[in-house]
Amino acid sequence: MATAGFHVYDTTLRDGAQQEGMNLSVADKLAIAPLLDELGVGFIEGGWPGAVPKDTEFFRRAAKELELKHSVLAAFGATRRAGARAWDDPQVRALVDAETPVVTLVAKSDVRHVERALRTTPDEGLAMIADTVAFLVGEGRRVVVDAEHFFDGYRYDAAFTRAAVEAAFGAGAEVVTLCDTNGGMLPHWVTDVVGELRGALALEHGRDAPAGAPILGMHAHNDSGCAVANTLAAVEAGCWHVQGTVNGYGERTGNVDLVTVVANLELKDGLRTLAGDGLAESTRIAHAVAEITNISPYGRQPYVGASAFAHKAGLHASAIKVDPDLYQHIDPTAVGNDMRMLVSDMAGRASIELKGRELGFDLSGQGELLSRVTARVKDAEAQGYTYDAADASFELLLREELGERPAFFRVESWRTIVETVAGGSADRHDAEAVAEATVKLHAGGERVVATGEGNGPVNALDQALRHALTRVYPQIGGFELIDFKVRILDAQHGTDATTRVLVETSDGQGSWSTVGVGPNIIEAAWESLIDAYVFGLLHAGVEPQTAG
Ligand SMILES: CC(=O)SCCNC(=O)CCNC(=O)[C@H](O)C(C)(C)COP(=O)(O)OP(=O)(O)OC[C@H]1O[C@@H](n2cnc3c(N)ncnc32)[C@H](O)[C@@H]1OP(=O)(O)O
Ligand SMILES: CC(=O)C(=O)O
Numbered sequence: 001m002a003t004a005g006f007h008v009y010d011t012t013l014r015d016g017a018q019q020e021g022m023n024l025s026v027a028d029k030l031a032i033a034p035l036l037d038e039l040g041v042g043f044i045e046g047g048w049p050g051a052v053p054k055d056t057e058f059f060r061r062a063a064k065e066l067e068l069k070h071s072v073l074a075a076f077g078a079t080r081r082a083g084a085r086a087w088d089d090p091q092v093r094a095l096v097d098a099e100t101p102v103v104t105l106v107a108k109s110d111v112r113h114v115e116r117a118l119r120t121t122p123d124e125g126l127a128m129i130a131d132t133v134a135f136l137v138g139e140g141r142r143v144v145v146d147a148e149h150f151f152d153g154y155r156y157d158a159a160f161t162r163a164a165v166e167a168a169f170g171a172g173a174e175v176v177t178l179c180d181t182n183g184g185m186l187p188h189w190v191t192d193v194v195g196e197l198r199g200a201l202a203l204e205h206g207r208d209a210p211a212g213a214p215i216l217g218m219h220a221h222n223d224s225g226c227a228v229a230n231t232l233a234a235v236e237a238g239c240w241h242v243q244g245t246v247n248g249y250g251e252r253t254g255n256v257d258l259v260t261v262v263a264n265l266e267l268k269d270g271l272r273t274l275a276g277d278g279l280a281e282s283t284r285i286a287h288a289v290a291e292i293t294n295i296s297p298y299g300r301q302p303y304v305g306a307s308a309f310a311h312k313a314g315l316h317a318s319a320i321k322v323d324p325d326l327y328q329h330i331d332p333t334a335v336g337n338d339m340r341m342l343v344s345d346m347a348g349r350a351s352i353e354l355k356g357r358e359l360g361f362d363l364s365g366q367g368e369l370l371s372r373v374t375a376r377v378k379d380a381e382a383q384g385y386t387y388d389a390a391d392a393s394f395e396l397l398l399r400e401e402l403g404e405r406p407a408f409f410r411v412e413s414w415r416t417i418v419e420t421v422a423g424g425s426a427d428r429h430d431a432e433a434v435a436e437a438t439v440k441l442h443a444g445g446e447r448v449v450a451t452g453e454g455n456g457p458v459n460a461l462d463q464a465l466r467h468a469l470t471r472v473y474p475q476i477g478g479f480e481l482i483d484f485k486v487r488i489l490d491a492q493h494g495t496d497a498t499t500r501v502l503v504e505t506s507d508g509q510g511s512w513s514t515v516g517v518g519p520n521i522i523e524a525a526w527e528s529l530i531d532a533y534v535f536g537l538l539h540a541g542v543e544p545q546t547a548g
Contacts, residue, residue: 003271005209007175007217007241009043009144010036010258012289013058014076016249017047021295028292029058030065035285036246037068040274041258043144045074045104045243050094059098070275074102074144079132082120086135096139103136104144104177105129109164110153122160126167133171143173144241146219150178151185154193162200169201169214175241176216180230183223183253187233190218194237206240217241220256222248227256228302232264235271242273246289247301259286259335263303267330283336303335310340312388314348317341321350342388345381349374352398359395361402373401383517384489384500390515392535393528406544408537409443409469411530416457416522435460444472444545458484458501458525465529475540476533482506486521503528505536512536 013032017024024032029046036044046062047055062073075098080089087093095103107129108114114125129145136143145168147153147161154161168176178194194216198205206215218234218241220227231242242265244258259282265271266279278285283304290297299307309332311317319326324339332339341355349370356363363370376397377387387394399405415438420431437460438451448471452463462481469476483504488497501524504513512535516527537544 003273005206005211005240006271006273007043008041008262008273009241009243010041010245011045011243011255012036012245012249014045014047015255016245018251019249019254022249022293026054026057026061030061031292032289033062033066035288037071038278039282039285040070040276040278042071043074043102044071045076048076049098050077050091059100063099072102073100074104075100076104079105079107079128082118082124082128086131092132092135101142102144103141104146105132106146106148107164107168109147109161110149111157111160113149126163129164130167130171133168133173137172144175144177145173146177146179148179149181151180151193152182162197165201174214177219177241177243178216179219180221183221183227185230186224186226187229190230190233191237194234194239198238205238209240215240217243219243221250222253222256228260231256231261235265246286259304260302263335267334279335281336304337309337310342312342312344313346314351317354318348318350321354343377343394344388345378347374347377356398361398369401373398384498385515385517386500389502390513392512393514393531396531396535406538408473408534408544409441412440412442414439414461414526416460418457437461437464439464439468441468443469457522461526462529472545473537473542475537475542478507479536480506482511499524501525501528503532505532507536
């Protein structure tokens with residue numbers, strides 16, 4: 001049961017799209033809206049029709065193409081221009097033409113903005129709000145007023161901001177959203193301002209407001225790093241409508257992350273804010289939205305980040321083995337996330353046992369093996385390996401200790417040559433470097449010698465290895481190296497330093513990471529590549545052919 005009257009209002013498609021570098025097409029918006037609906041938000045703000053052509057088109061297509069179960073669409077725009085009439089203002093008309101049940105108006109509530117940005121009088125500023133709201137209500141719209149710069153304005157001239165809120169409610173607005181447009185508020189300021197405003201206007205706490213009574217909302221930006229705290233403070237103080245964006249997208253440092261807010265309200269404060277069970281799907285939904293925006297998800301994002309429930313320290317693991325709640329603030333499944341154990345030089349036996357369990361090995365009661373693997377991990381990490389970023393290499397190490405690492409092939413030797421081929425010009429920089437590699441190995445009962453060429457020695461080695469193995473293991477044709485990271489570990493040794501290479505490989509369905517360390521990039525990469533192919537074949541269920 002949703003908590004009576006509480007609104008979750010998503011502005012990913014409007015304020016989120018104001019993020020630097022984000023450019024959502026109409027198709028992107030049409031793909032994101034159903035995900036927001038699945039999350040269970042009450043309102044989806046689709047954009048500013050009449051101002052942004054793509055947004056006009058979005059509302060036109062959304063009316064025909066979207067079937068939303070939980071959410072209603074809101075069209076966003078500004079109040080009428082100074083000196084104009086609401087019904088004559090083309091921007092206001094475009095809001096009506098968008099044919100959404102809800103219209104959200106940005107309204108100036110800081111008198112300095114009225115005088116300096118709108119270049120009009122405070123009275124005209126208030127009339128712009130009242131006229132526009134009344135016109136839209138008359139057109140049958142539910143109206144939300146976003147009181148822009150409300151908090152800064154309140155701290156400068158509280159009487160004007162109060163008058164702006166009264167003008168909106170007086171004309172029939174359902175919600176007035178108090179906006180921290182510049183994102184600079186602190187939670188206790190928000191608490192004080194919302195409390196004072198409610199007192200002055202005799203507004204109920206949202207929780208106690210009768211159905212249909214006007215309610216206050218909160219719209220926070222994260223410039224002071226307090227957007228989530230400010231939103232929670234506003235709810236505590238009586239705001240019963242929260243705005244935000246998935247993944248905290250938005251101008252500058254972003255809007256408040258809506259998933260963090262609703263997870264806190266639902267799981268900590270006991271409010272039911274979303275329709276349906278979308279919270280339990282929020283990790284998948286947040287990542288699916290990130291796929292469409294083409295912005296890599298942030299691993300350390302609260303609740304839905306890949307690292308949100310990843311445990312590295314051995315002491316944590318030993319307590320988690322007894323009860324995961326001892327080191328987790330919630331059960332990760334409540335937001336559709338998973339607990340992960342990370343293996344590193346900070347691991348203890350409990351970490352290895354839990355990681356083993358995650359990988360499908362029951363290592364309980366195998367104290368001697370656990371000690372051996374722990375010691376081997378610590379020793380390898382001291383040399384530069386990093387298993388928390390290379391689960392696949394850890395699994396192979398564990399299998400080695402269990403005597404279960406399959407021998408798909410046996411390497412006899414490999415070598416690479418890099419040479420320059422002179423170009424046509426007299427310029428010595430015109431020479432092109434090309435690489436060639438030879439790999440000799442035994443697989444499928446045969447000795448295979450294969451060569452490969454590439455734009456660098458690692459690429460050439462990878463090609464040669466593929467050529468050598470593909471006949472016996474054609475599955476390798478489906479593996480693709482999708483990432484390659486090189487780190488020089490003790491850079492003060494200059495060209496003599498140790499090198500770590502992390503490789504990520506995909507089979508089109510999933511990906512896995514492997515690590516290699518060596519005195520040079522080629523040896524480190526070779527080790528990482530071998531693990532990548534062995535792990536890929538193993539997990540593809542391929543039977544090892546006699547190495548010979
Ligand atoms: C706080 C927020 O993030 S609100 C959302 C902001 N989003 C956007 O601005 C994205 C879409 N914006 C646009 O496409 C354009 O800015 C438009 C179409 C809205 C306006 O474009 P233009 O007519 O070229 O005007 P311009 O952008 O230079 O200035 C904005 C005008 O709106 C007026 N204005 C600003 N806020 C308001 C408001 N709340 N109510 C009424 N008018 C407003 C300004 O006074 C200015 O008027 P002027 O042209 O008479 O000086
Ligand atoms: C309305 C809005 O986006 C803001 O004030 O930040």
